[in-house]
Amino acid sequence: MSEKINVLVSEEEVTKRLKELGEQISKDYEGKEIHMICILKGGVFFMVDLSKRISVPVSLDFMSVSSYGNGTKSSGVVRIAKDLDESIEGKDVLIVEDIIDSGRTLYYLMDILKKRNPNSIRLCTLLDKPERREKDVKVDYVGFEIPDEFVVGYGLDYAQKYRNLPYIGVVEGVE
Numbered sequence: 305m306s307e308k309i310n311v312l313v314s315e316e317e318v319t320k321r322l323k324e325l326g327e328q329i330s331k332d333y334e335g336k337e338i339h340m341i342c343i344l345k346g347g348v349f350f351m352v353d354l355s356k357r358i359s360v361p362v363s364l365d366f367m368s369v370s371s372y373g374n375g376t377k378s379s380g381v382v383r384i385a386k387d388l389d390e391s392i393e394g395k396d397v398l399i400v401e402d403i404i405d406s407g408r409t410l411y412y413l414m415d416i417l418k419k420r421n422p423n424s425i426r427l428c429t430l431l432d433k434p435e436r437r438e439k440d441v442k443v444d445y446v447g448f449e450i451p452d453e454f455v456v457g458y459g460l461d462y463a464q465k466y467r468n469l470p471y472i473g474v475v476e477g478v479e
C-alpha cells in the first residue's frame with residue numbers, strides 16, 4: 305500500500321536552508337568545537353547534511369529515544385533506547401532533531417543531558433510545529449516552522465516508511 309504525498313518543503317528549499325543554518329552555526333561557534341548529538345532515527349539525514357555545512361571542528365554521537373509507537377500520536381512515554389557512547393562533560397553540545405512537536409521528547413532529554421555537565425547545550429531542529437507545543441522547550445536553530453500536519457521525508461517516517469524521501473511532504477489522509 306502506498307499513500308499520496310504532497311510536497312511541503314522541496315529538496316531545493318531544504319538544501320538552501322541547510323547552507324544558511326550551517327553558516328550561522330559556524331559563526332556562533334567560532335573558535336570552538338561542536339559535539340553534535342543526533343536523535344535517531346529521524347535526525348540522521350539532517351545531521352549528516354548539516355554537519356557538512358559546518359566549518360568548525362565537529363564530533364558526532366547518537367542517541368535513540370522513543371516517545372511514539374508506529375502511529376502518529378504521542379504515547380506520552382519517553383524512553384532511552386540507546387544512550388550516548390561518549391561523555392558530554394565540558395563539551396559544547398548541539399542536539400540535532402528532526403521535528404519538535406509536543407516538545408515532550410526534548411523537554412525530557414534536555415533535562416537528562418544538562419545533568420551530565422556539558423559546557424553548553426543547544427538545540428537544532430529541522431522542523432518545528434509550534435502550534436502543537438505542550439512542553440516549553442527552547443529551540444536555538446529551526447530549519448522550518450510548519451503547520452500542524454503530519455509530515456514525512458528527509459528522515460521523518462510514517463510507520464518507518466518514507467525517511468529516504470529527499471523532500472518533506474504531507475501524507476494525504478493522515479492526522
Ligand code: IMP
Pocket residue numbers: 346371372378401402403404405406407408409410453454455456460461462
Ligand atoms: P514530541 O515529543 O511530541 O516533540 O515528538 C517528537 C517526535 O515525534 C519526533 O522526533 C518524531 O519522531 C515524531 N513526530 C512528531 N511529528 C511528526 C510528524 O509530523 N511526522 C513524523 N514524525 C513526527
Ligand code: MG
Pocket residue numbers: 346372461
Ligand atoms: Mg519518529
